[in-house]
Amino acid sequence: MRYLHTMIRVTDPDATIRFFDLLGLKEVRRMENDKGRFTLIFLSTPEDQAIGDRRVEVELTYNWPPEGGEGEAYAAGRNFGHLAYRVENIYDTCRRLMDAGVTINRPPRDGHMAFVKTPDGISIELLQADGPLEPAEPWASMPNTGSW
Numbered sequence: 001m002r003y004l005h006t007m008i009r010v011t012d013p014d015a016t017i018r019f020f021d022l023l024g025l026k027e028v029r030r031m032e033n034d035k036g037r038f039t040l041i042f043l044s045t046p047e048d049q050a051i052g053d054r055r056v057e058v059e060l061t062y063n064w065p066p067e068g069g070e071g072e073a074y075a076a077g078r079n080f081g082h083l084a085y086r087v088e089n090i091y092d093t094c095r096r097l098m099d100a101g102v103t104i105n106r107p108p109r110d111g112h113m114a115f116v117k118t119p120d121g122i123s124i125e126l127l128q129a130d131g132p133l134e135p136a137e138p139w140a141s142m143p144n145t146g147s148w
Helices: 013-023 046-050 090-099
Strands: 005-009 026-033 038-044 057-063 082-087 113-117 123-128
Touching: 013 038, 013 057, 013 090, 026 046, 038 046, 090 113, 090 123
Parallel strands: 005 057, 082 123
Antiparallel strands: 026 038, 038 057, 113 123
């Protein structure tokens, strides 16, 4: 058995692609299905792309709105859990996300772990590579915001 991808449903593909781009994931392929009225967008990190057929992907599924109607709203589902990514510097990553307007729901107070959410409310866990960094401000005293 081989792991292929994790699928999340999205209501705004462009906003979600911009969010994952901040984390370093890039679109690697896209499939439009006119008959089924959906788009599948696959994202991957450059490191995973370099592995070739062992690529790990996030699949964004966008179900098109009915003709003349509005798109489907998805309930926030904490039962989904989260996606997790190892980052080279958790403080730099969180700063880049904050500067782009992303809320840091669980700041990396411990220099090791943080949580943010996609535009559709999917939790993303960020973990510091090679062990925790020394606690640093503003992260060390920053409170949690919302759920994660």
